[in-house]
Amino acid sequence: MPIRSTAAPVQRASLRRDQVNRRNQRVASYHELVRPIALHYSALSPEYPDDLIQVGLLGLIRAAELFVPSLGTPFSAFARHHIRGAILHYLRDQAAPIRVPRRQQELEDKLRQVIRSRQSLGQPPASPEEIRDALGLGIEQWERFQRLRGLARPLSLELQSQEPAAPELVPSAAEEAGAAMAVLAQLAPGPQAVVRQVVLEGHSLRRVAKALNVSPMTVHRQLNRALTQLRDQLDCGERVVSSGLKSRRGSSAVQAC
Structure with missing residues (x-):
């Protein structure tokens, strides 16, 4: 063989x-x-x-x-x-993606700006109270904003391509x-x-x-x-x-x- x-x-x-x-x-x-x-x-x-x-x-x-x-x-x-x-x-x-109200999308955009601003200044992550104040929300409005964040991903997530510098x-x-x-x-x-x-x-x-x-x-x-x-x-x-x-x-x- x-x-x-x-x-x-x-x-x-x-x-x-x-x-x-x-x-x-x-x-x-x-x-x-x-x-x-x-x-x-x-x-x-x-x-x-x-x-x-x-x-x-x-x-x-x-x-x-x-x-x-x-x-x-x-x-x-x-x-x-x-x-x-x-x-x-x-x-x-x-x-499953859930279409959120326009106001919620505007708040998401503002939240991203707050996060990026603190990162660019080398500041520590904001507390929930600081974020709520920065967004100009009352307690009930803040709670509603948080609930909607838990139900839906930001629809423009794919567009957020600029990551912060590596910690x-x-x-x-x-x-x-x-x-x-x-x-x-x-x-x-x-x-x-x-x-x-x-x-x-x-x-x-x-x-x-x-x-x-x-x-x-x-x-x-x-x-x-x-x-x-x-x-x-x-x-x-x-x-x-x-x-x-x-x-x-x-x-x-x-x-x-």
């Missing part, structure tokens, strides 16, 4: 390792792009910054996988596009970037598939729900639970990185924290 050459599989494995190494190097080098973009959109929506940071981190990983240097686009610009796109896609899928990074940012894919790979198959299809591949909740033969609400819940798991495990720091790299026992590494 003819002997099959193992050269091709070995070459493919070597090529894949090189690709993964390049991806990881890009993620480690550019992870600082994620935080300011996530904080920017967190200020424009009811979502928590940590959730958007994790979504943005996955967008960065996707950018690192798709980047083609020969096209001449700087990776920083390419990465920002994918980070922003992943976050906006996540925000759009969190709830000082937390010490664990590089470790989070390096550990994200290891933690994602250890999630249960269902939540892992949802995160990959919705966040990394950019599919809508409805499309993913149809492919999985479940309701969009089920996909929505799985996505939120998966992102919570990612955040919790990345918060464990080096213990998760060590488990993800050294353990091959399925979900046991995820449960280590």
Whole structure:
């Protein structure tokens, strides 16, 4: 019988390792792009910054996988596009858009101006009382404004493309970037598939729900639970990185924290 050459599989494995190494190097080098973009959109929506940071981190990983240097686009610009796109896609899928009154839109615009003004002056985030005073709202008007913010995302969210300058990074940012894919790979198959299809591949909740033969609400819940798991495990720091790299026992590494 003819002997099959193992050269091709070995070459493919070597090529894949090189690709993964390049991806990881890009993620480690550019992870600082994620935080300011996530904080920017967190200020424009009811979502928590940590959730958007994790979504943005996955967008960065996707950018690192798709980047083609020969096209001449700087990776920083390419990465920002994918980070922003992943976050906006996540925000759009969190709830059905509700058209808000014109007055609410005007207040949203004024709120963004207040936030940007304080950021440009290097001032700390405003308290709710300071924001209410800046918007010129009474207590009842403020409460109504807050309720509407919780029900609807600003319709002009995609137009807010200028992120603030990057703040000082937390010490664990590089470790989070390096550990994200290891933690994602250890999630249960269902939540892992949802995160990959919705966040990394950019599919809508409805499309993913149809492919999985479940309701969009089920996909929505799985996505939120998966992102919570990612955040919790990345918060464990080096213990998760060590488990993800050294353990091959399925979900046991995820449960280590």
